[in-house]
Amino acid sequence: MLDTLQAGDTVTFTVKRNLPDGDVRQTVARLMRNDPAIKKTLRNAQEHRRRTTPTHIRGGRVWVDRPRATKAAIPVKGATWTMTWTPILRKDVESVAHVLDVKK
Structure with a gap:
């Protein structure tokens, strides 16, 4: 399937x-x-x-109490997402292909 994908x-x-x-x-979370x-969601939460x-x-100086970053991408069974394919993602997807279902 990955062989037929174009940028x-x-x-x-x-x-x-x-x-x-x-x-x-x-x-998977990075993908x-x-x-x-x-x-x-992440951009709005960061803002x-x-x-x-x-x-x-x-x-005498300003200290910032920084809250934790938002976890919007939670990889659990059944999680689905859509993105634009770029060839640079190929190795990442191949390394986790055994846990992902890919559809064009």
Whole structure:
């Protein structure tokens, strides 16, 4: 399936089974962050954190109490996302192909 994909094609991925913690889970989460809807969620959350991060003065300088980053891409069984295919993603997708269902 990956051989027939061209740059710019819209591809839908689905997680076929539960993922163990570790490299496979991180790679799938990184691929999920290429979905435009997830990108928008992360961008909006980052902007909100930037505007609302509490600060206080300690020792004559400003300290920032930074909240944790948003986890919008959670790779669980059945999670589906759509993204634009680029050839640079090929090795990442091949390394986790055993847990993904790919549709063009």
